[in-house]
Structure formats: structure tokens, C-alpha cells
Amino acid sequence: MKTLLAVLKKFNPTENPTSGEIRMMCPHRERHTEEDGLFSCFLNAEKNTYHCFSCKWGGSALQLLTTKLGVSFSDAVELVQVGQIKEEFEPYESYQVEEDLPSYLPEFLMELNRPPKEFLERGFTKETLKHFKVSYSQVPSRKTGKMRDTITIPCIQNRKLVGVKFRFQSGEKRAFWYSEGFVRENFVYNEPEKSKKILLVEGESDVWRSHQNRIEWCGSTLGTEMSPQQAKRLKRYEKVYLAYDNDEPGTRAAESAYHNLKLQNELLFVPYTAEDPGECGGREWRYAVNHATDYYEYTTAMSEYMGDDYLRIKEEEEKNFLKKAKLKR
């Protein structure tokens, strides 16, 4: 295990045993002319902040660890939260796509110990939210520039933070947006690293629910529209389980995913009766996943259940796919 002190070693850190605050040399030497004042930097892991009282520079501890010390975002969060990381990472298969995502620097302060109320009220546990590193951050409003509590959902790929999904809610008003430079089309949320199968759902909160319901190999395209780049990323999985929402957009998404993936993956369809996977209880969810069916069985069940509406959707989505395939050629 590597501790926070070990990671900060080159700054000669000392820890205050009572407050847990770390005093060290300022990591921004270029801002200091003389030797004096170099040990005026204080890092507070619990608050995710650091500040140099001599040159007045500071910011988020996560940012310092990821930009100055080469710590991966996931490990930096562990370090700030519990003060230590495993010395050696478990190896994972890395793979290439045409465009790699730029890595994103967290400039904001993440309040890692404050799980968003909105999600606690929806029945997500603190452990689940912590696992997905969902927190509040102080982010300036895009309209007024005023700092305010904003829900922060890190988008991590190959252990690198490649973007952030922000959610803001005030009364009835809800909004979400992504950090600058983030390309959703190149990204699959929570891709299982070692599993040969992936369970696909529409949104990140469906992923959290599945995880809480003990099916952890669950990821999301963050929306119903699967991009060609996302389809390509999914190529390495032997089996793709589809569990989009039980509504018209979700049904369309499942048809479209079928056409996009049928030549490269074995596809299985997860039958469940709730509105979306986020509404499923643990027992129902695990039962549904264990009873996933092939496309033939799925279409038979859907035409019985939805009738002509389903057949219309199925036909339209097939046409859409063929049209797009023609355009590409």
C-alpha cells in the first residue's frame, strides 16, 4: 500500500497527527524566488484542498495528484478518501480505438464525502455513490458564473478521467451537461475491464442500480443512440446483454443496437417488467438477467406484449439502419 505521504515524498511532507493536515514544500517552486516560504504549503485530504500561504497558490488535491504527480484519477480519489492506494494495480487489458479521449483535469473541488441528496432519496446507498465517485462540486453556473453545488459524475475510461457529467437540480428545474472536450460518442460508461460480457443500460443511474443489485458488469452508452465508435468499443465483449428502458425510445434503442452489434457480438435481451432497470429490485433484476433471451424469442415476446406497435418500431428501425449503412458506403 502506498500512502499519501509516500506519494508526496519529494515535497518532504509531514503530517499533523491531530488534524491530519499535511505540511510540505510548495509544489509550485517556479512561483518562489528564494528558499524561504517553501514549506508553507498545506494539504487537507479530507477537504480535497491544498494551499500555499507563501505564493498563495492552491486548488484541489485531486488536481495536484493527477497533474503534478502522475497518479491516475481513480487512485487519486482513493488517496484523498482513505489516504492510501494499493502498491500495485491489478493488470487490465487495454485496447485501442481510433480516437482516444483527452484526459480531463479536475479543476473544481470535489466534495467526496458528501453524497448527493437527490440520489440518496432515490434509494442509492452511500457505498454505491462512493464506488462511482459521485459527489458534489463547486462549479460556476454557466449563466451567472456564480459557484454553486453541482452533482459531479466522473467519466472514467481505462482508469483515466476523460470527462465529467454535471447535473444541476433546483426545485423542478433540472439540467445536465458534460465538461468541455468530452465526446459522449467515444465513451462507454463503466466498461467492465475483465469481464467478457457487458450488460447495457440507458443511463448512469441504471448502472449504479445494477451494481447495487449485485450485477457489476453493467455499462451504459449514456443515452439511447449508440454511435459507431461505441459499437466498436463493445467489440471485445463476447456477449452483450441489452436492457434499455421499457418505453418506445428504449424499444427503438434495443432494435437499433441489435442491428449495430449482431455481426460482432452474441446478443441477449433482458426481460423485466419495471419501467427501467433503475426501478428494478435486486431479485427481479438478477432473475431477468439470468433469463435473458435471444433476438428471436425477444421479438416473439414483444409482439405478443406490444402488438402492432412493436412490429411498426421493429420495421422502422430496420429501415433506419439500412439507410445509414447505405449512406456509409
Ligand SMILES: [Zn+2]
Ligand atoms: Zn508556493
